[in-house]
Amino acid sequence: MEMFADGKWLAVVFLGLMGISMLAYVILDGYDLGVGILLHRASDEHKDVMISSIGPFWDANETWLVLGVGILLVAFPSAHGVILTALYLPVAVMLLGLILRGVAFDFRVKAEAHHKPLWNFAFYAGSLLASFSQGVMLGLYITGFNYGALSLLFALITGLCLCAGYGLLGSGWLLMKTTGELQQQAVVWAQRSLWLTGLGIAAISIVTPMVSQRIFEKWFTLPYLFMLMPIPIATAILFFVIDRALRRLPKRLAEGNEYGAWVPFAATVGIFLLAFYGLAYSLFPYLVVDHIDIWQAASAPESLKIILAGTAVVLPAIFGYTIYAYRVFWGKARELTYY
């Protein structure tokens, strides 16, 4: 074991980096996937605005997925193989979805005008497929890749609820980035997504401790039960905050008052953070529930150190210019007109 003593902290660091990347992906690509799902319900005129609100960001947002999966691949190679082989089909469907929406984004405005509705549909369908399969993967992952009927039902529920969660993020984003009729529409979309998102988080909170005795004990023994109570309580409060904001916003926005338009988005991000934290706490230190832990799966320490050196230099730079890019495109999405 002393041979790995040196590598022990490295595996934890990389687990943290992977967690940050995955979290960044879920929140950042989450809102643009959400906008894609909502696209189907919007008028043609609104579709253009919705797309232009995510236009400058989606490339970089999806790159977080490559980074997250990349870290899994380079830091925990054997777990990468096991997880992705177990999730072969949903991964393939997700990739198809991401391909469809990525290309539709460009084709919808560049192909001949009468093809535009087709590409709009591809953008919506791609976003929906990608979101749903990510949710299904989450469900399968939590149950430790059990393909029994109940686990599959749970995975379908998480798939559905993740679509709703992304829809909530997406409508929160539109609330901040758009005006007028579309902004009002976003309030309605957010209200509809809210309860399904709540259902998803509740389902995950109930099922996760049922899968593993170890996880059950981590949550439901004293003193942990009390120490962890703030997580569900804070989540419930955030749901309440969003609900209240959504009730008040239509009137306020109609009067041209933008106060609090950012609240639903920020609170949704808060909910995702808490849910992520709860899940991470349950699973640690396992990459595959109760089967493969991070130290069994980690690469050789000398390779991890090389990657870490590069990451330490580059990650702050990435944060720096991501913030810069968001600042450049700050404010309401402009209806980009052609001359």
Add this chain to the structure above:
Amino acid sequence: MFDIDPVLLARAQFGANITFHILFPTISISLTWVLLFFKMRYNSTGDMKWMDAYKFWVKIFALTFALGVVSGITMSFQFGTNWPGFMETVGNIAGPLLAYEVLTAFFLEATFLGIMLFGFNRVSNRVHTIATLLVAIGTTMSAFWILVLNSWMQTPVGFEMINGKAHATDWLAIVFNPSFPYRFTHMMLASGLTVAFLVAGISAYRWLRGDRADSVLAALKTGVYLAAMLIPLQILAGDMHGLNTLKHQPAKVAAMEGVWNTERGVPLLLFAIPEEKTRTNKFEIGIPKLASLILTHDPNGEVKGLNDFIGKHPPVFQVFWAFRIMVGVGMLMLAVSWLAAWQLNRKGETHPWLTRALIGMSFSGWVATVAGWYVTEIGRQPFLVYGVLRTADAASTVSSGMIATTFFMYLITYVVLTISYISVVFYLARKAGEPLENTPVSADVAGTSIPPQLSTNKP
């Protein structure tokens, strides 16, 4: 239901995916540098034609980049789904290289791309030029790291095997492994040529349709002159790359040349049907002693034959013909680009039949590049990492049926998207030539927006 070998299916699927993927980076790597050239010409001359050329080509760039990103995401997953044994065996070396690719390059591109494409109204001209430069550097660095990894898989050095896993001993040797400088140069030139012919071909298309905008001629000249300049360099680089391969992977070269027995004074085969069953070539047509001359710089030099590598050499037919297609397209490129450059120099335009030839060769770079990759990748078989890891040992346990289903799903998507891409590029070229009032106002919402004060069409 599916009796096909799962390893073959996994290879076909991965091959289809990587073939589809490489089409787009091949364009975007060099197209950013061409865009930077247009932008800097505009900055220094103030001539609107350069900005118009930029505006047109940046749309094609955005489209290309999007296709590259989505097909690239697929790659990062298929490493695990198709070749779990790859990362388990050489993950300690491949891991950091892939990580550096994503970290240093991907983010640089993806983040500044937003500013490059959509930030024209929001940042100063200088910041916009810098964003373009950073995207160009990003795409090139991406290619650098990926080619390091690929070259290392061809000529692995700087590591030791401990308990069946590769551990790095010398990172500098790994990065600058023996085939890397050649492969990197060869690929960069391939990218440059692909873009040169694309820019020349699409501009020729607009020219032939009667679009006489200054920007069309400027782009046509840029494309033709760039092609004429790069093609001799590429032939030289290709030759050196071949000699490097002969040194490190003689079995691959034997397959490329269709040489079964080790011989002296080997002819250069122009045509042949190599048959693996009988281990002979049918219908050989060749130029005596030329292969020996090219490979050993001696007409009677000895070339190792495939029979020296039984069980360790690649499938011959594919490598042999992929190589001939690549070289054939290269020769065609030389003829067309030099003739076009000469005509442009003398008469200021190209003869209509040459213009048509240029249009026909718009995507010729793709053919040569893909054929070249087939030579080097199929040529590495039966190994995944040459001499270290066999492809069959790295394959996953996923069933044939599952792979076949997803394979056809991917394949259909790729065919549809490639056709869509090509037709949209030509459609954009037609649309660019139309008078502006005919263009739908919302046509460019997600495309690029150029501030009105820079437009040539302002009243």
